[in-house]
Structures are given as structure tokens and as C-alpha cells.
Amino acid sequence: MADIAANIYIYRNKCGYTQKELADMLGVSVQTVSKWERGASYPDVTSVPQIAAALHISVGELFNIDDTIDTNHHLTHYYDEMAELMMSRIRFAMPEYTIDITPDSRKAKLDAIINEMKKNPEYEEGIAKPGIIGFYVSMDTGFIALDDVNKKIFGDDNDEIFDFLGDKKNRRVLELIYESYTETLSANYIAETLGYDTEDVTNCLEFMAKHMMLRKNDVMIGKDRNMTFYKLERPVGSREFLMLRVIGAFGRKFLKKPQNFRAFMD
Numbered sequence: 001m002a003d004i005a006a007n008i009y010i011y012r013n014k015c016g017y018t019q020k021e022l023a024d025m026l027g028v029s030v031q032t033v034s035k036w037e038r039g040a041s042y043p044d045v046t047s048v049p050q051i052a053a054a055l056h057i058s059v060g061e062l063f064n065i066d067d068t069i070d071t072n073h074h075l076t077h078y079y080d081e082m083a084e085l086m087m088s089r090i091r092f093a094m095p096e097y098t099i100d101i102t103p104d105s106r107k108a109k110l111d112a113i114i115n116e117m118k119k120n121p122e123y124e125e126g127i128a129k130p131g132i133i134g135f136y137v138s139m140d141t142g143f144i145a146l147d148d149v150n151k152k153i154f155g156d157d158n159d160e161i162f163d164f165l166g167d168k169k170n171r172r173v174l175e176l177i178y179e180s181y182t183e184t185l186s187a188n189y190i191a192e193t194l195g196y197d198t199e200d201v202t203n204c205l206e207f208m209a210k211h212m213m214l215r216k217n218d219v220m221i222g223k224d225r226n227m228t229f230y231k232l233e234r235p236v237g238s239r240e241f242l243m244l245r246v247i248g249a250f251g252r253k254f255l256k257k258p259q260n261f262r263a264f265m266d
Contacts, residue, residue: 004221005039007062011055012037025054042221045188060184063219065229113137116260123260141249164207165247169196173204174244177214177232184217184229205230213241 012022012033019033026033026047035041043051052059059065116123117139126136134146154162164170172194177185187205191198208214214230221227232241 003064004042004062005037007064008033008051008055009037011057011062015055017054022054026050042225045186045227046192048186048227049183049189058183059186059229060231063184063217063221063227063229065184065217065219065231120260122258124258126261138253141246141253144246164204165244167204169194169200170204170207172196173201174208177208177230178237178245181232181237184231186227186229208241211240213238213244 012019015022017025019037020030023030023033028047032041036043048059048062052062055062113125117125117137121139124136124138126138127134134148135144136146137143173190173196176190176194187198187202190196190205191201194201205214205216209216209230212233215233217229217231219227219229232238237245
């Protein structure tokens with residue numbers, strides 16, 4: 001059972017607040033704060049984020065849920081190394097690139113592409129020829145390899161994810177979770193923030209938890225009271241959440257004609 005009563009007391013004192021000062025910040029009575037700290041009553045679900053904010057802690061800390069962010073996830077040199085390995089496997093298919101393809105000349109072409117992209121974020125490279133492994137790279141989507149050779153582009157098993165993304169409410173919930181990736185959120189808080197029905201939000205969160213995009217924590221905060229919180233499976237999201245970001249990135253481009261598009265082939 002999460003000792004929210006003790007945590008409110010401990011963090012209030014760490015902040016140097018009196019019960020009245022905390023009550024005034026939250027718009028409740030001193031008696032309400034006193035009851036919270038004695039465990040005589042418990043905060044309403046929708047007030048939990050405001051309590052955490054007033055105490056300068058996360059919702060996770062308020063409920064003893066680990067919110068630690070592994071700083072290793074923010075290291076970039078691993079990404080740079082992987083990107084270099086993928087790019088090094090490209091051989092160019094355009095006529096002017098088919099002559100004298102040596103490692104040095106290929107690297108020179110790749111450097112030229114990178115420089116173009118740095119100068120112009122709208123610059124794109126890729127190949128859309130059916131029947132071969134496809135590649136696509138741009139500044140805002142990064143490097144994508146398409147493994148769809150000899151496969152249906154949209155198989156029946158894709159229906160569930162496209163049905164999910166086809167609901168605008170689900171997309172807005174995804175946006176809020178992404179913007180609040182360090183926070184532990186409840187369905188009630190998200191529903192109130194977005195003005196959506198709690199059941200719709202819960203269904204969205206349960207779908208994401210089912211597919212390992214969110215970590216789900218059921219916390220007992222009283223003898224007969226349970227609260228469910230959700231958080232990104234990892235500080236930067238799971239593989240599945242990354243795929244949703246890729247879909248979103250290409251969605252932004254889909255109806256927009258590229259300023260530049262040049263083909264290469266693996």
C-alpha cells in the first residue's frame with residue numbers, strides 16, 4: 001500500500017510549508033490536508049498532480065513509484081555509430097553514382113547528402129521501388145529501413161493499430177503522454193486535462209499497456225481504494241511507442257510534396 005499520508009507529511013515539511021500554506025495552494029481546507037496526512041481520508045484522483053506539483057515532486061514519488069530516468073538513454077554516440085553503419089551499406093542507384101563506386105567515393109556521396117540535410121531540413125533521400133528493401137532518410141524522421149519485400153503492405157493484423165490511430169482522441173492522449181514522458185499519469189487526470197470521457201481514455205491506456213508501450217501500476221491508497229497509474233515503459237518509450245512516432249512523422253509528410261527527393265538503393 002502506498003503511504004501517501006506519510007509522503008504528503010514528509011514532503012510538505014521538506015518544502016517548509018505549514019498545513020495552511022499547502023491548503024491555500026491547493027484550494028482546500030486545513031482540515032482536508034490534516035485528514036490526508038493522518039490517513040483519515042485520501043485526495044481525489046484529479047487533485048493528485050496538483051499536490052505533487054505543490055510539493056515539487058513527481059506523481060510517482062508521491063506514490064513511491066520509481067520515476068528514475070536512466071541518463072544512458074540520452075547518450076547520442078551509440079545512435080551516431082548505428083546510423084553510420086546503416087548508411088555505409090548504401091550503394092547509389094542513380095546514373096551519376098554508378099561509376100567508380102569505391103568506399104571513398106561512396107563516403108563522399110554520403111557526406112554530401114548529410115551536408116544537404118543540415119543546410120535544408122526539407123531535403124529527403126530514399127527509394128520507393130517495390131520488390132527491394134526500401135530506405136528513407138530525412139532530418140525529422142531520421143533513417144528508416146522498410147522490410148516489406150514480398151509482404152502485404154497492410155495485412156489484416158494491421159487493422160487493430162490503424163483502428164487505434166484512426167481515433168482522434170487516442171492520438172491526443174498519445175501526444176499528452178509523449179509531452180509528459182517523465183510523469184506518472186492517471187486516466188482521470190488525462191480525461192480532465194483533455195476534456196474526454198474517462199472510459200475512452202482508460203481504453204486507450206489499456207491498449208498501450210497491452211502492447212508494452214506503457215507501464216501500468218495499480219496502487220492501493222486506502223483500505224478500499226485503488227488507483228491505476230501509467231507511465232512510458234522506458235524514459236524514452238518502448239519499441240512500439242517508437243513505431244507510433246515513426247508513423248506520426250511520416251503522417252506529417254504524407255500530403256506535403258517534398259522539396260527535394262533523390263533516390264539511393266541498398
